Amino acid sequence: MRAGPLLPVGVSLVRRTAPGLITALVVAVVTVLLVGLATGCGHRGTASLSASGAAVPEAQPVVDLSPGLQPLWPFADAAAARAWQDSYRSGGHQPWHLDPEATALSFAQGYLGFTAIDEITSSAETSGGALIGVGTARPDDQIMTAALVHMVRLGIGDDAPWEVVGTRDTTLSVDTPGYGSTVGSPLTVGGRAGGADENLRVQVRRVGAAAPVGTTCCVPAGRENARWSTTVTFTAPAETVLTVVVSTGGPGGDVERFAVTGVRAA
Numbered sequence: 001m002r003a004g005p006l007l008p009v010g011v012s013l014v015r016r017t018a019p020g021l022i023t024a025l026v027v028a029v030v031t032v033l034l035v036g037l038a039t040g041c042g043h044r045g046t047a048s049l050s051a052s053g054a055a056v057p058e059a060q061p062v063v064d065l066s067p068g069l070q071p072l073w074p075f076a077d078a079a080a081a082r083a084w085q086d087s088y089r090s091g092g093h094q095p096w097h098l099d100p101e102a103t104a105l106s107f108a109q110g111y112l113g114f115t116a117i118d119e120i121t122s123s124a125e126t127s128g129g130a131l132i133g134v135g136t137a138r139p140d141d142q143i144m145t146a147a148l149v150h151m152v153r154l155g156i157g158d159d160a161p162w163e164v165v166g167t168r169d170t171t172l173s174v175d176t177p178g179y180g181s182t183v184g185s186p187l188t189v190g191g192r193a194g195g196a197d198e199n200l201r202v203q204v205r206r207v208g209a210a211a212p213v214g215t216t217c218c219v220p221a222g223r224e225n226a227r228w229s230t231t232v233t234f235t236a237p238a239e240t241v242l243t244v245v246v247s248t249g250g251p252g253g254d255v256e257r258f259a260v261t262g263v264r265a266a
Contacts, residue, residue, distance in 0.1 A: 062155075064154075070179070071207075108146070114258065136256075146255060166179065172191070176188060177261070182263070188229065188230075203244075
């Protein structure tokens, strides 16, 4: 016995059907097919459907930094920031990423290793980001600013995390290599500084490495606003964003000032 014909759901097979009923049957089949086509066309351009018929939400975009800015810390790129944002929304993980002051202190203490820097000396937020002063309390109880940390939001939404992109340099600067440039090892580093009793220490760091990937010490600061220069070797994967940091140490060896720039490994 051969199998019967395949019919749309809800239409039964009638044997020896009268001619008038055959015509009605054909009309019913055509109607079902046309309704199905119209329904399918109506879903074009909308969210896709799962097997259960529920709409599948579209993935939110990963938004990078403005052109030219370098993601120094705490996230290596926009995808990493987005991953934290998802974990924060689902479980409230690491809420300090939403606090620019906490982020600036963590950058100085945890990432750069300047554990004595434990004071917020100034704080200013604008539509373009934030400038947070960090520093230490001197023995005479005066608060000394070590650096102005420049940060921006990395991503979209009110819960986009803060990302360090550099420092606003004043009496200590690092202008070689240029911000955002591609560099190789050995690397020439230079800028301006002042203070005959100070020494300059240079580190090269990258997100994900517990220790500096390159370091050199110690370069005399020289006279006020004098140029300084040194060479440091480093090891890092190609295209990695690197933080080049110069810091001063006074007679007591504590970090008094620091400045950073962001580059990419060749």
